[in-house]
Amino acid sequence: MKKRSNFALSTCVAAMTFMSASLLSVAHAEDLPTVRLMVGGIDKQIYIPYQLAESLGFYKKHGVNVELSTEQDGGVGAEDAVVSGQVEMAGAWYVHAIDFQLHGKNVIGIAQLGNAPGERIMCAKGSNVKSPEDWKGKGVGVTDIGSGTDDLVRYVSSRSNMTTKDYTTVAAHAGQTMIAALKFGKIVCGITTQPTVNAIEKLDVGYSAIDLSTGDGVKKWLGGYWPTASVLARGDWVDKNKETTQKFVTAIVETMHWMDTHSAAEIADKLPKDFVSNPLSTKEEYIKALDSDKGQFIADGMMPDGGPQTVLDVEKAAGKAKGEVDLAKTFTNDFVIAANKELGYTK
Numbered sequence: 333m334k335k336r337s338n339f340a341l342s343t344c345v346a347a348m349t350f351m352s353a354s355l356l357s358v359a360h361a362e363d364l365p366t367v368r369l370m371v372g373g374i375d376k377q378i379y380i381p382y383q384l385a386e387s388l389g390f391y392k393k394h395g396v397n398v399e400l401s402t403e404q405d406g407g408v409g410a411e412d413a414v415v416s417g418q419v420e421m422a423g424a425w426y427v428h429a430i431d432f433q434l435h436g437k438n439v440i441g442i443a444q445l446g447n448a449p450g451e452r453i454m455c456a457k458g459s460n461v462k463s464p465e466d467w468k469g470k471g472v473g474v475t476d477i478g479s480g481t482d483d484l485v486r487y488v489s490s491r492s493n494m495t496t497k498d499y500t501t502v503a504a505h506a507g508q509t510m511i512a513a514l515k516f517g518k519i520v521c522g523i524t525t526q527p528t529v530n531a532i533e534k535l536d537v538g539y540s541a542i543d544l545s546t547g548d549g550v551k552k553w554l555g556g557y558w559p560t561a562s563v564l565a566r567g568d569w570v571d572k573n574k575e576t577t578q579k580f581v582t583a584i585v586e587t588m589h590w591m592d593t594h595s596a597a598e599i600a601d602k603l604p605k606d607f608v609s610n611p612l613s614t615k616e617e618y619i620k621a622l623d624s625d626k627g628q629f630i631a632d633g634m635m636p637d638g639g640p641q642t643v644l645d646v647e648k649a650a651g652k653a654k655g656e657v658d659l660a661k662t663f664t665n666d667f668v669i670a671a672n673k674e675l676g677y678t679k
Contacts, residue, residue: 365576366397369563370410371423374402375607377526377622378450378561379423380599381587381629387602388590390583396576398583414564415439420573421580425449425480426562426635427643429662434655438567441663443581443671445561445588447636448550448628451481453488453542454532455521456514461541464492473504473513473522481523483650484544488553490649507531507612514538526621527613534617546627550642557636558643560628562663570664578667585633585671592631596623632677633668 371379382400385391391398401419403410410422415437422428423445432439453472455461474482486496504513506528513519515537524532525545532538543549550558563584570577591599596619600608608618630636640659647653672678 364392364395364397365573365579366399367421367576367580368399368401368419369421369423370401370403370413370419372403372410372425374400374423375604376450377625378446378628380603380607381445381561381584381591382423383604383607384591384599384602385583385587387604388587390586390590391580394579394583394586396579396583398580411439411564414566417566420565420569422564424562424564426559426564426640426663427480427483427647429562429564430640430644430647430653430657430659433657433662434653438661439564440567440570440661441559441562441635442565442570442577442667443563443584443633444559444630444635444639444663444668445563445584445633446628447547447557447559447630447639449480449484449544449558449560450525450625450628451484451523451544452525452529452540453485453521453523453544454510454514454529454538455541456517456519456538457536459520459538461521463542464489464494467521468494468498470520471500471502471513471518473502473510473519473524475505475524476503477501483646483652484554485523487646487649488542488544491553491555511535511537526625527610527618530617530621531612534613545625548627554642554646556642557639558646559636559639567661578670581633581667582671582674585668586675588629588631588633589675589677591626591629596620596626632672634665635663 371382373379374383411424411428413419414422426441429439429441461467472485474485502519504510504519504522506524510522510524510528511532514522542553544553547557600619609615644653644657
């Protein structure tokens with residue numbers, strides 16, 4: 333009887349301890365600051381660190397709840413959502429920080445994910461295009477007229493002494509529409525990312541003529557690193573929420589270092605199934621593409637030296653940067669420097 337009472341007592345104590353621990357865990361989660369982050373295409377390879385950080389548990393590890401969302405076709409862009417206050421942070425191209433400054437908006441990059449756009453200019457099979465001069469007088473596809481990809485094509489062309497009068501710009505978007513435009517001769521080349529790149533090659537519709545997906549590629553075709561995927565936030569929000577900002581950045585920087593020390597296959601295994609296997613790409617093809625383009629990611633999250641100037645040069649060539657820009661005010665390395673120190677890295 334005594335043994336049974338002791339067992340019952342110990343069971344009760346264990347249950348109470350478990351319940352208390354569970355309640356504390358829930359309370360702790362509720363106490364964490366929340367950051368809403370909209371990404372400009374969360375399943376794009378250039379933006380995978382955001383979901384990967386969630387899958388690895390790094391946001392919670394560093395003390396922040398992150399509500400991830402993705403921009404929708406025809407909806408508010410991630411960069412506009414952060415300016416309007418719809419979200420606290422945006423996963424978008426760094427170039428928007430320059431554009432916003434020109435329009436009197438204080439938006440800054442607080443961590444840099446990549447040193448290249450992750451884009452390739454794919455050209456139709458049999459076209460024999462090897463450089464911009466070869467698409468003179470022909471159609472070139474971009475995601476949208478006036479988009480970042482349009483700017484890149486303009487700049488690559490200008491470095492070959494060509495203007496937009498020397499070729500026709502076509503809004504070919506991505507995926508099936510880009511593939512069809514190449515296949516049926518509406519364009520001779522088109523700029524796009526994975527998984528569309530892989531689909532074009534798999535269907536034998538075209539080939540990669542100009543590589544803007546890696547650091548080496550952009551140095552060749554753009555003249556220097558072209559920082560693209562970035563964490564953007566309003567400067568005033570960051571000033572008022574430095575502790576929360578630091579927690580988020582530390583989680584992202586740890587994710588970038590984790591990516592740097594793990595294979596493409598290991599990264600793919602941590603991502604949602606529909607990211608890595610979809611109508612455009614099998615998982616094996618996704619891994620192959622990620623392995624090829626992995627060099628675009630920056631392990632320490634630091635802004636590449638000279639990168640902002642290269643981006644500004646592209647904007648000037650596209651006719652979008654007509655005023656004075658203080659590049660030092662478009663980004664900060666303070667949070668990534670602190671993150672690397674906290675995580676035990678040298679920078």
